[in-house]
Amino acid sequence: MSLLARALGTVVSALLLVVVADAPAGFGGGPGVIAALDPTPEPTPEPTPAAPEPTPAPEPTPVSGWETVFYDGFDGPAGVWPDQWHNMLWTNAAAQNGLGQLEVGHLSQIRTNQGWTLPVGTRVRVSASLLMPDTGSNYAALWVQHPNGVDPREIDVIESYGPLKPAGAQFASHICYDDTPETAVNACAATGRAPVMTPVTQLFPAGAEPWSRFWSYSAEFTVGGDTVLFSASDPAGNRPYEIASAPDARRVPGNAAPIQVRLSNKDVKPEHAVPGGTRHSMLVDWVTVEVDYP
Known part of the structure; x- marks a missing residue:
């Protein structure tokens, strides 16, 4: 090299x-x-799989149950008229007393502004908490009216003649109003449509009758049905009675006319009046109408 x-x-x-x-x-x-x-060569990374679409939540199933369609707690100032009611012709008005109560005084009769026409199969419950007069000359009541002139129907959720009258408190139903002074025989009874009345005074505890304390009273029925369930209860849920009427479709409000609620405080006929008592007014704490649609 x-x-x-x-x-x-x-x-x-x-x-x-x-x-x-x-x-x-x-x-x-x-x-x-x-x-x-x-x-x-470097390996090509595998693509990340897309996340699965979430399964949509199922629509909730409607739950059947009671729905309040009317409530009045009478919480207005003293002397003010309850604006969900109107008084009937030729009767006195009623006024709130400033204590959360309605005072339905002497010769007063009022009716809800609302009326309810409901499908057949609808359950209806009308309730109120009230204190009856303690006189022997007043006739006070909470009642449900089916104001059909051809087919009148009425449910007296509770009515009272006071502690001085033998009738005391009772619930009742009416399907006839054609009594006339000219007939020697009761025309309604003669046609088999007399009222059905059930006394209940004896079912309340002594000293706690309807004119001695507030109770809640209810009437429950089904549109198109044939019975009415009447009951009373105190705030603790104690019930002195819960009684179903005998089956009779004529005595249950239908849907041919709007159902309305009435509060009334009338005089008994002078020949039936008994002296005594100090409170002529019916005091109403609240009123409700509840429905359960089919």
């Missing part, structure tokens, strides 16, 4: 050593090592 060839070889070797020595750490395994190229 000539001196020129040897010199060239020495120069090339020195250049290679410089290149390798200056390579960055980690390149090809570290300083002083020449990295071989890896002929295997």
Whole structure:
């Protein structure tokens, strides 16, 4: 080998050593090592699968149950007329007393502004909390009216002649109003449509009769049905009675006319009045109408 060839070889070797020595750490395994190229390509990452669409929540099933369609708690100022009611012709008005009560005074009769015409199969419950007069000359009542002139129907949820009268308190139903002074015989009874009345005074605890304390009274029926469930209860849920009427479709309000609620406080006929008592007004704490649609 000539001196020129040897010199060239020495120069090339020195250049290679410089290149390798200056390579960055980690390149090809570290300083002083020449990295071989890896002929295997990097694998392509698999695509991330899309998240599944969430299953839509099912629509909630409607729950059948009682719905309040009317409520009055009589919370207005003293002397103010209850705006959900109107008084009947030729009768006195009623007024709130400022204590959360309605005072249905002497010769007062009022009716709800609203009326309800409901599908057959609808359950209806009319309730009120009230205190009856303690006289022997008043006749006070909470009642449901089906004001159809051809087919009149009435449910007396509770009515009271007071503690001084033998009748006391009772619930009743009427399907006839055609008594006339000219008939010697009761026309309604003669046609088999006399009222059905059930005395309940004896079912209340002594000293807690309807004229001695507030009770809640209810009448529950089904439009198109044939019975009415009458009941009374106190705030603790104690019930002196819960009585179903005998089946008779004529005595249950239908849907040929709107059902309305009435509160009344009448005089008995003078010949039937008994002196005594101090409170002529009926006090009403609240009234509700609830329905449960079929």
